Amino acid sequence: MRKYVPKDNVQGKSYYTDRFWVAPRVPRTEVEAEGHFAQVLTTLAKLAKEAYVELGQMVIHIDASQNFEVMKTLKEACGYTQCSEQSAVDYLAKDGEFELFYQLLNITEAKRVRVICRIKQNEAIESIEPLYKSANFAEREIFDMFGIKVNNHPFLKRILMPDDWEGHPLLKTYPMIGDEFASWYEVDKIFGKEYRDVIGPENRDQARIERYDTKRFSRVGYEVPFDADISAGETKTDIEYSETVLVDYTKNSGKQLDERR
Amino acid sequence: MAQHKVNYASSAGLPIVLTSADKLVNWGRSNSLWPLTYGLACCAIEMMASGASRYDFDRMGTIFRASPRQADVMILAGTLSKKHSEFARRLYDQMTEPKWVISMGSCANTGGMFNTYATVQGVDRIIPVDIYLPGCAPRPETLQYALMMLQKKIRRESANMNKNTKQNLRLV
Amino acid sequence: MQQPNKLTPFFENLNFERDDNTMVINFGPQHPSAHGQLRLVLELDGEQVVKAYPDIGYLHRGIEKMAENMTYNEFLPTTDRLDYIASTSNNYAYALAVEKLIGIEAPRRAQVIRTMLLELNRIISHLFFVATHALDVGAMSVFLYAFREREFAMDLMEDYCGARLTHSAVRIGGVPLDLPTGWLEAAATFCNKIDHEVVHTYGALLNENRIWKMRLEDVGVISAEDALSWGCTGPMLRGSGVNWDIRKEEPYELYPELDFDIPTSDRCDSYGRFMIYMEEMKQSTRIIRQLIPMYKKTEPQLMAHAPQYISAPKEEIMTQNYALMQHFVLVTQGMRPPKGEVYVPTESPKGELGFYIKSEGEPYAYRLKCRAPSFFHTGLLQELLVGTYIADVVTIIGTTNIVFGEVDR
Numbered sequence: 047m048r049k050y051v052p053k054d055n056v057q058g059k060s061y062y063t064d065r066f067w068v069a070p071r072v073p074r075t076e077v078e079a080e081g082h083f084a085q086v087l088t089t090l091a092k093l094a095k096e097a098y099v100e101l102g103q104m105v106i107h108i109d110a111s112q113n114f115e116v117m118k119t120l121k122e123a124c125g126y127t128q129c130s131e132q133s134a135v136d137y138l139a140k141d142g143e144f145e146l147f148y149q150l151l152n153i154t155e156a157k158r159v160r161v162i163c164r165i166k167q168n169e170a171i172e173s174i175e176p177l178y179k180s181a182n183f184a185e186r187e188i189f190d191m192f193g194i195k196v197n198n199h200p201f202l203k204r205i206l207m208p209d210d211w212e213g214h215p216l217l218k219t220y221p222m223i224g225d226e227f228a229s230w231y232e233v234d235k236i237f238g239k240e241y242r243d244v245i246g247p248e249n250r251d252q253a254r255i256e257r258y259d260t261k262r263f264s265r266v267g268y269e270v271p272f273d274a275d276i277s278a279g280e281t282k283t284d285i286e287y288s289e290t291v292l293v294d295y296t297k298n299s300g301k302q303l304d305e306r307r
Numbered sequence: 308m309a310q311h312k313v314n315y316a317s318s319a320g321l322p323i324v325l326t327s328a329d330k331l332v333n334w335g336r337s338n339s340l341w342p343l344t345y346g347l348a349c350c351a352i353e354m355m356a357s358g359a360s361r362y363d364f365d366r367m368g369t370i371f372r373a374s375p376r377q378a379d380v381m382i383l384a385g386t387l388s389k390k391h392s393e394f395a396r397r398l399y400d401q402m403t404e405p406k407w408v409i410s411m412g413s414c415a416n417t418g419g420m421f422n423t424y425a426t427v428q429g430v431d432r433i434i435p436v437d438i439y440l441p442g443c444a445p446r447p448e449t450l451q452y453a454l455m456m457l458q459k460k461i462r463r464e465s466a467n468m469n470k471n472t473k474q475n476l477r478l479v
Numbered sequence: 480m481q482q483p484n485k486l487t488p489f490f491e492n493l494n495f496e497r498d499d500n501t502m503v504i505n506f507g508p509q510h511p512s513a514h515g516q517l518r519l520v521l522e523l524d525g526e527q528v529v530k531a532y533p534d535i536g537y538l539h540r541g542i543e544k545m546a547e548n549m550t551y552n553e554f555l556p557t558t559d560r561l562d563y564i565a566s567t568s569n570n571y572a573y574a575l576a577v578e579k580l581i582g583i584e585a586p587r588r589a590q591v592i593r594t595m596l597l598e599l600n601r602i603i604s605h606l607f608f609v610a611t612h613a614l615d616v617g618a619m620s621v622f623l624y625a626f627r628e629r630e631f632a633m634d635l636m637e638d639y640c641g642a643r644l645t646h647s648a649v650r651i652g653g654v655p656l657d658l659p660t661g662w663l664e665a666a667a668t669f670c671n672k673i674d675h676e677v678v679h680t681y682g683a684l685l686n687e688n689r690i691w692k693m694r695l696e697d698v699g700v701i702s703a704e705d706a707l708s709w710g711c712t713g714p715m716l717r718g719s720g721v722n723w724d725i726r727k728e729e730p731y732e733l734y735p736e737l738d739f740d741i742p743t744s745d746r747c748d749s750y751g752r753f754m755i756y757m758e759e760m761k762q763s764t765r766i767i768r769q770l771i772p773m774y775k776k777t778e779p780q781l782m783a784h785a786p787q788y789i790s791a792p793k794e795e796i797m798t799q800n801y802a803l804m805q806h807f808v809l810v811t812q813g814m815r816p817p818k819g820e821v822y823v824p825t826e827s828p829k830g831e832l833g834f835y836i837k838s839e840g841e842p843y844a845y846r847l848k849c850r851a852p853s854f855f856h857t858g859l860l861q862e863l864l865v866g867t868y869i870a871d872v873v874t875i876i877g878t879t880n881i882v883f884g885e886v887d888r
Contacts, residue, residue: 058548058843060812069840072580072819101579101821127707130824131850135837149822149835149850153707153721156728160822180710183858191543206536206887207425208390215424215544222541222548224424232392232427238485248428249417344511348538348884349563349644351515352607356633356643359610359626373511386560388887391516391537394508397486420557423541444563444644 054139055218074098074105082155086124090116103158110146110163114172117148117161121177126150126159129178132185134192136218142167144194148174170195191216223250332466336379336405337458339368343378343398348385350412350444357447367454375401380457382450383434386414387427399434407461409453410436413443501529504869508537512615512873515883517857519876523869531864531872533857538887546847550813551577552651554844559645561849562885564607565600567593567636568827570649575731576823576834577651581816583785588777589653594733595666595770596639596648598763602673603632604828605756605763609681612753612877616694624680631669638662651814652789653782663771670764677760685753695750699863699875702747709862710855713830714759715879718752720745725826733773739766749878756880788814813842822850829853829880851885 077083077097083104087097093116096107108116120126131149138144141164148161165171173196175181185196186205193214196202204211212227213220223229229248233241258277260270270276326334346354358364358371372378375398387395399408410430413419416439418428430436437460440453507518516537522530542561546554558573559566571593578584585593610625633643638659640648648654685691701711706719716723724741726734742758744751782789790809791802818840824833830852837846856879863875 058550060815060842062812067815069815070817072582072817072821074819100819103822105820127704128710130710130712130831131822131833131835131848133835133846133848135846147835149833153723153728158822158824160820177708178710179705179708179862180855180858182861183854184710187854204536206390206539208536215541220424220544222423222544228389228424231389232433235393236396236433236486245432248432250422250428252422345509347516349560352563352644356626356630359630360623361627361630371511386538386540388537388539390539391508393486394537398509400486420560421540421545423544425539425541446643 052139053219056221057218058222072100074100077104082152082157083159086120086159089123090119093119103160105160105162108161108163110165110169110171113146113148113161113163114174114177117150117174117177120150120159120161125152125154127153129174129180129184130158132174132181132188134188134194134216136192136216137164138167139218144192146171146188146194165194170197172197173199175199190214193217329466330462333462333464336466337461340380340407340454340457340461341370341372341378342380342382342409343375343402344371344373345381345395345398346384347387347391348412348414350384350415353444353447354382354384354411354450357450362447362451364451364454367451367458369454375399376403378402379405380407380409380454381434382409382411383415383430383436384411386412386419386421387430388425389427390425392427392433395430396433407437407457408434409438409440409450409457411440411450411453412445413441416441419443500524506872508534512876514611514876514881516887517876517881517883519860519864519872521864521869521872526868526870528864528867528869528872531861533860535854535857535883536887538883540888542888543847543849546844548843550842551816551844552809552813554847555649555651556645556647558849559647560884561851561888562604562827562829562832562853562882563644564882565604565828566644566646567596567600567648568604568825568832570647571597572823572825572827572832573834574649574651575825576821576836577816578783579823580819580821580836580838581785581788581814583652583783583788585653585783586778586780588657588774588779589781589783590733591770591774591777592654592658592781593649594737595767595774596636596646596654597732598766598770599632599635599666600646601763601828602760603629603636605760606632608756608828608880609685609753612874612880613685613691615873615877616691618685618688618691621681621684624676624684628673628676631672635662635666635669638665650782652785653780655781657779657781658774663774666767667771670767673760673764677757682757686757692750694871694874695748695753695878696746697748698867698871699749699752699878700747701859701863705862709859711830711859712852712855713826713828714752714755715830715852715856715859717741717743717755719747725824725831729824731823731825733770736773737766737769749874752878788816815840815842824850827852829882829885830856832885849885849888851888853879853881853883853885854888856881857886 077087077099087094093108093112094106095109098105128151129148130151133147135145143164143166145162145164150159171194173181173185185199186202188194189196189202190204190206191214213225230242233245260274260276356362381399381402410416414421415430418426438453438457440449442449502523504521504523506521507513508516518534520532520534521528542557545557555570555573558569561569606625606629610622613621636646637643640646701719703719703721706716720743722741722743727741739762742755744755782792786805790806795802796806816838818838820837822833822835824831832852833850835848836844839845864872
């Protein structure tokens with residue numbers, strides 16, 4: 047039987063996790079009653095759903111439909127003149143949602159605020175490009191990497207991947223080495239689909255060694271003619287990986303255990 | 308080149324050099340290899356360094372050219388992404404024959420550490436490569452060594468490029 | 480013989496047949512003065528740029544995707560390839576973000592070494608900037624002089640970590656190696672050399688050079704408000720008169736103890752930025768000089784003591800059973816930082832380099848976002864280039880000091 051692999055998250059996973067492992071959490075503290083962050087919260091009033099301080103920066107959770115309003119308030123009333131970064135996190139597998147964050151900077155107070163909102167899979171978000179021009183590129187990147195549509199963006203187009211690319215690479219469902227389309231992209235584009243057989247599939251095995259390839263590699267120390275067979279009759283062997291032998295110690299029939307008893 | 312022990316200048320004889328056409332042509336080709344500045348990523352910095360003060364590529368007759376029409380050798384220095392692959396092939400097509408390709412760095416050779424969706428897993432999937440240069444990033448000395456190896460290779464070839472089809476391995 | 484392929488010749492570079500009498504020029508993606516793989520589509524009216532459209536992504540390698548598939552320590556060498564001109568600053572920014580997440584601090588000696596390497600990398604990067612910027616504008620000799628000194632800086636890096644370009648000289652929790660003997664003296668000599676060269680070679684060749692000034696003055700003017708809005712940081716922001724340096728304002732590492740100045744310029748143009756770069760090199764040597772006596776007063780510990788996250792020193796691993804077990808678990812499974820998210824900004828030579836890490840308590844980061852300064856500086860080009868002459872385009876690209884490993888990631 048084939049091993050079950052979850053399809054909704056194909057990223058790296060720990061091969062072993064202790065049964066009783068409970069991940070701790072980075073301490074979150076309440077926003078102090080006095081100070082800059084408290085002022086920001088009072089200015090935002092009802093726009094902020096939840097707020098706390100995590101590792102020195104205030105995190106504000108807001109409603110996704112109000113993102114433009116919140117940003118406008120933060121920029122104009124609280125002095126957050128720079129949007130350092132904005133991007134998304136894919137929580138589709140867990141919650142069916144994307145988490146978007148905006149990292150803002152106030153240079154007069156030297157304070158940073160992170161605004162977080164969540165949207166459903168096929169929802170769009172309002173562009174903050176009229177407020178922060180840096181959002182022009184950043185929102186295009188979000189669209190490219192996650193497929194999140196941004197309303198009222200002046201030029202919403204793929205930015206990092208080519209225009210004719212299929213799929214959004216930073217989704218958790220997208221494997222790191224790419225899908226079928228990605229693996230043949232350059233061959234299809236340059237030579238056409240009929241050359242797939244000539245060129246062959248990509249080599250994704252990082253441990254592959256071609257000892258007898260005289261087409262591409264020369265020999266150090268002694269020269270061999272081009273494309274000569276230097277295997278000296280040795281047949282090709284596939285790499286064999288050693289298998290871990292698991293002993294079930296719970297059964298009483300274990301030979302080693304019997305001996306020990 | 309043929310070597311002569313007679314000093315023609317002093318004995319007033321004719322200055323004659325005997326050689327074959329192949330050798331003469333290859334002498335010219337191998338000693339004025341003009342690479343295309345094809346810096347893609349990190350290796351491009353090392354390529355620049357090998358052209359700059361300490362390593363000084365000019366002493367090998369190597370002058371970087373910005374146009375593919377003037378270049379003999381393409382040094383693919385760095386990661387070739389899938390988005391860029393089309394342009395790499397296009398520039399290779401624009402170079403005039405005879406032309407050679409040096410793939411510089413692990414990324415260009417095999418994709419290197421970038422085993423991802425966006426990276427071409429070895430430029431030899433789209434361009435025939437003459438010299439593979441290992442390292443991440445290879446030192447300027449390595450690039451100079453590779454260029455000397457390429458010169459060696461050129462000197463071994465026939466001046467008539469049509470005869471070299473098998474030697475040059477035009478893969479696709 | 481040339482083998483046929485699907486690519487047909489096309490003339491996208493020039494497009495004359497337009498009704499509005501403008502010309503569309505394609506610049507790149509492979510252009511010697513594009514600083515990498517920048518493709519610019521410029522719409523020209525005569526010699527003036529009417530519209531500029533930067534097309535990036537030609538060096539997209541999926542580094543953020545790799546971060547989701549690698550353990551925290553595995554990913555560290557990949558950060559070298561972001562801003563490959565100053566690798567250590569990326570290593571450091573990443574290591575600092577993870578350290579903040581797991582709540583540890585590097586020992587004093589590691590901090591001294593890190594700060595030294597960071598400043599050395601700043602000098603390497605700034606020398607590279609001066610060299611290539613001058614080359615773009617047409618001053619060939621400055622390129623050769625600046626690369627000469629850059630090689631000495633690379634020698635210092637090589638003495639420390641063995642690599643010229645991709646250093647990986649910082650680890651999560653400290654640094655892997657102590658400084659080799661004679662390194663401090665060599666660094667001091669190098670500082671003297673740089674101080675001399677900045678004033679007497681590059682300064683003498685460029686600062687008051689008439690052609691240089693004509694090419695740079697009032698080119699690429701950007702107001703402070705625009706610079707903030709476009710997300711400019713580093714010299715791009717300081718060149719517009721905003722005194723903002725993360726080393727001073729949100730200090731990390733040993734910077735609060737050090738005495739240095741932040742050069743700013745309110746000229747808002749390329750020349751002002753160039754002068755900032757020149758001045759910053761001098762400040763960096765000043766910092767390294769202050770660090771040399773500090774190094775001598777430190778204890779020899781190099782990695783923080785946090786058995787849950789960081790392997791013990793090699794000697795302990797070889798002699799003590801528990802250290803070996805911890806090391807085995809950390810290597811095979813990777814460290815598991817607590818759940819949470821962190822954004823740590825640092826001042827890289829190009830600007831604000833920050834890592835946003837979202838951890839779900841797994842040995843793999845759930846999401847890692849690299850906030851690269853060059854990405855936003857490239858976005859700025861679409862506004863900055865409009866209205867300038869085509870001869871100034873390379874000057875403006877040069878002055879933004881973008882590196883494509885960082886832009887496309």
